[in-house]
Amino acid sequence: MLRLTTWRWVPxxxxxxxxxxxxxxxxxxxxxxxxxxxxxxxxxxxxxxxSQQPFGQVPVLEDGDLVLFESGAIVLHLAGKGTALMxxxxxxxxxxxxxxxxxxxxVETAIVPLVEIDLFYADQPWAExxxxxxxxxxxxxxAELSSWIGGRDYLLGAxxxxxxxMASVLRPLQHSGLVEADPNLCRYRDRCLSRPAxxxxxxxxxxxxxxxxxxxxx
Amino acid sequence: MLRLTTWRWVPxxxxxxxxxxxxxxxxxxxxxxxxxxxxxxxxxxxxxxxSQQPFGQVPVLEDGDLVLFESGAIVLHLAGKGTALMxxxxxxxxxxxxxxxxxxxxVETAIVPLVEIDLFYADQPWAExxxxxxxxxxxxxxAELSSWIGGRDYLLGAxxxxxxxMASVLRPLQHSGLVEADPNLCRYRDRCLSRPAxxxxxxxxxxxxxxxxxxxxx
Numbered sequence: 001m002l003r004l005t006t007w008r009w010v011p012x013x014x015x016x017x018x019x020x021x022x023x024x025x026x027x028x029x030x031x032x033x034x035x036x037x038x039x040x041x042x043x044x045x046x047x048x049x050x051s052q053q054p055f056g057q058v059p060v061l062e063d064g065d066l067v068l069f070e071s072g073a074i075v076l077h078l079a080g081k082g083t084a085l086m087x088x089x090x091x092x093x094x095x096x097x098x099x100x101x102x103x104x105x106x107v108e109t110a111i112v113p114l115v116e117i118d119l120f121y122a123d124q125p126w127a128e129x130x131x132x133x134x135x136x137x138x139x140x141x142x143a144e145l146s147s148w149i150g151g152r153d154y155l156l157g158a159x160x161x162x163x164x165x166m167a168s169v170l171r172p173l174q175h176s177g178l179v180e181a182d183p184n185l186c187r188y189r190d191r192c193l194s195r196p197a198x199x200x201x202x203x204x205x206x207x208x209x210x211x212x213x214x215x216x217x218x
Numbered sequence: 219m220l221r222l223t224t225w226r227w228v229p230x231x232x233x234x235x236x237x238x239x240x241x242x243x244x245x246x247x248x249x250x251x252x253x254x255x256x257x258x259x260x261x262x263x264x265x266x267x268x269s270q271q272p273f274g275q276v277p278v279l280e281d282g283d284l285v286l287f288e289s290g291a292i293v294l295h296l297a298g299k300g301t302a303l304m305x306x307x308x309x310x311x312x313x314x315x316x317x318x319x320x321x322x323x324x325v326e327t328a329i330v331p332l333v334e335i336d337l338f339y340a341d342q343p344w345a346e347x348x349x350x351x352x353x354x355x356x357x358x359x360x361a362e363l364s365s366w367i368g369g370r371d372y373l374l375g376a377x378x379x380x381x382x383x384m385a386s387v388l389r390p391l392q393h394s395g396l397v398e399a400d401p402n403l404c405r406y407r408d409r410c411l412s413r414p415a416x417x418x419x420x421x422x423x424x425x426x427x428x429x430x431x432x433x434x435x436x
Contacts, residue, residue: 054366055324055359066309070319077312091284094295101288104323106273112327126344141273148272 001035002027005052005060006208008038013119015209016202019071020059022168024201026078026161029085036208072104075161085161092156099155099162108169110141115172135178142178146185153191167192219253220245223270223278224426226256231337233427234420237289238277240386242419244296244379247303254426290322293379303379310374317373317380326387328359333390353396360396364403371409385410 004027006020027034039049039058053060053069060067061074068074076097079085086096114134121127145166149155155162170189173179180186192198207213222245224238245252257267257276271278271287278285279292286292294315297303304314332352339345363384367373373380388407391397398404410416425431 050362050365055320055362057324063312066312068312068316070316070323072323073312073316073319076315094281094284094286094291097294098286098288098291101291101322102273104319105288105290105326106275108323109327109330113331124347126347129342129344130348144268144273147268 001062001064002032003035003037003062005037005039005049005062006058006205008040008211009209016205017172018058018205021201021205022071022165023059023061023074023078024204025164025168025198026075026085028197028200029164029195030078030082031084032078032081036204036213038208072100072165075165076100079161085159085164087157087160095156096160096162099160100165103162103165103169107141107145107166110137111169111173114138114176118175119172135176138173138176138178142182142185146182146188149184149188151184153188159192159195163192167198219280219282220250221253221255221280223255223257223267223280224276224423226258226429227427234423235390236276236423239419239423240289240383241277241279241292241296242422243382243386243416244293244303246415246418247382247413248296248300249302250296250299254422254431256426290318290383293383294318297379303377303382305375305378313374314378314380317378318383321380321383321387325359325363325384328355329387329391332356332394336393337390353394356391356394356396360400360403364400364406367402367406369402371406377410377413381410385416 004020004023006018010018024034049060050056052067055069057069059071059074060069061077062068063077068077075085079096080093086093114131114137117127117131117134154160155166167189170179170185171193179189204213222238222241225236228236242252267278268274270285273287275287277289277292278287279295280286281295286295293303297314298311304311332349332355335345335349335352372378373384385407388397388403389411397407422431
């Protein structure tokens, strides 16, 4: 049995962007049923939550007795269960792992400083001075990513966990227009995000946040 | 045959901190021999390098025909070759993967903004205003990490790839004194970094940078 833990409420800027969406997307691509456990920072049991997640973040995925965190580790763990997100060949699996890590540690890390300035720090005196360099760093990485994609549909042959993670880390840039400014990159992102599994994942994320979704069983 | 690609020269602030050190450390823990290929930004062949590494970063690891990048993906790939950095049990392997990703995406991402301010942006007008919050974020993560370690020697039973990566991401903080301010965390870091495999990895990193190391065969 798989159980996903995530927030029952988030501020409006975070709606749709919590990292449970990535894990839900992987679960949907693999056709794996799961329960959700919804928690709040103020829950009486939140202290206990740190025994599962030492940094107090979401999501956590319980796979039987195995308690996993870090959306990257969870997506790689789930991807290993089938071939929908990773080919069978061990060398191809290593390539997919490289793509997932590139999304999280090279692309997302170049995007987050810009997103944080725009979403969290816009009123700080330093933000205006810092922003041009943060935007330049993000643009540089996006240009390199677009070159890597080249004329292909996906990063590594068929759609894989690498594309799931790469399209996911691009999502918080929507307000900036940076992805839209590169038609090749924009087509790639939209190709990934138009998958029915992503649409179901996002709908379930909102349903749980709005209290209209099933909190158990699906 | 394993071949590691890294820089032949870096500016003084980066000496000892390039990400090839993590991969060399994993190779040493596993007792795997490897060649090094040393490149420079100005090398005539650098354009061709982007076909191996779309973001122009180091390290790259070639494992026969398989070309891998991202230090996290390379360390996980190498760790899977034996049991020195990952137990045999699949659930334990998933836990190690969670620890590696937590190092890279939760701890390192909270440390880098502070390190960048101190190493790259110290003379920027915004740096002084931004620094207190960046330091607070790093301190918060380090306190959570220290609680996670608790009274144990390593994150997950025996020394694993999770500890290799966690100790590695703490290294660029040395100038700040933040790790030293937490005796439990400091002992953990030093326990990891006193391993002979790390010492050999770091020595080989410097030897290659200084032109005194073997660039092929070892």
